[in-house]
Amino acid sequence: MAADPAGLRAEFDAVIGVVLAEEDLSWPDVPALAGVAGRAGRDGIHTEAMGYLAGRAAERRPGAPGSHVVSRRGREPAPQASGDTVSVLALAREIAEAVPDPELPMLTLADLGILRGVSAYGERVIVSLTPTYSGCPALAEMRGDLARRLAAAGLQTEVRTVLSPAWSSDWITAAGRCKLAAAGIAPPGPAPHRGGPVPLALSPARRDVACPRCGAPGAEQTAACSGTACKALYRCAACREPFEYVKEI
C-alpha cells in the first residue's frame, strides 16, 4: 500500500521543526518555497526545500555567540523529533550553566559569559566554551568539571573550544558582576577596544576603582596580581580595607 503523503506531513514538519529550532532558523517565507510550511513539491512528498534549509544552516558560522550550529559531517545521529531531545538539551544547559569557575567560585560559566553553545543530538551533548584568556589554568579545570557533571547525569559529552570571537571581561553578565561585588571583589570596568597591535606598557594600568565595601572611589593598587593573574589587589582610600579587582581585558 502506498504511503499517504498527507499522513507523513505532520511527522516531516515535526522533524524539520526541531532542526530549525536548533539552528535558530524560521520556516522559509520566500515565495518560491511558500508551500513548504504546508505542502512541498507537487504532492506534498518532495523535499526540494531541504536544499534551501541546508544552505541557510551551512552559512551560519559555527561557534558564533548564540549559534547552536556545529559541524555534523554525518558523525552524529540526526536530531530526533521527540520530547527527549528537548529535555536532554534543557538538562545539559542547566548543568553547563551552573559549573563554577575555580578561581572565582561565586561565578558560573553562564555568569562569566564563556558558554558559547549547547546542542543535543539524541543522548549526545556538545558544549562549546571560549577561554577567558590564553593560558588561563581555570579553563582545563572547568572543562573537566563540566564533562564530569554531564557524565554523572548520564549524558555523552564533547566539550569544544571556540576561539573566535575572543572573550572579553565585558561578557561577564550583570548577575555575575553583582555576585562579585557581593563577595567583596570589584567587578571589571569596560574592556579596552583595540584594533591592530596590542600596546605593551611597563607601568601598571591606571584605573578609577570603587571600593566594593563602602563604594568610595579612587582606591590605590597595591599589587598588579592577586591570588590569580586575572585579579589585582587594591586598598580603599576611605575605609582602608584591601580588596581584589577583576582586571578588564
Ligand SMILES: [Zn+2]
Ligand atoms: Zn571602602
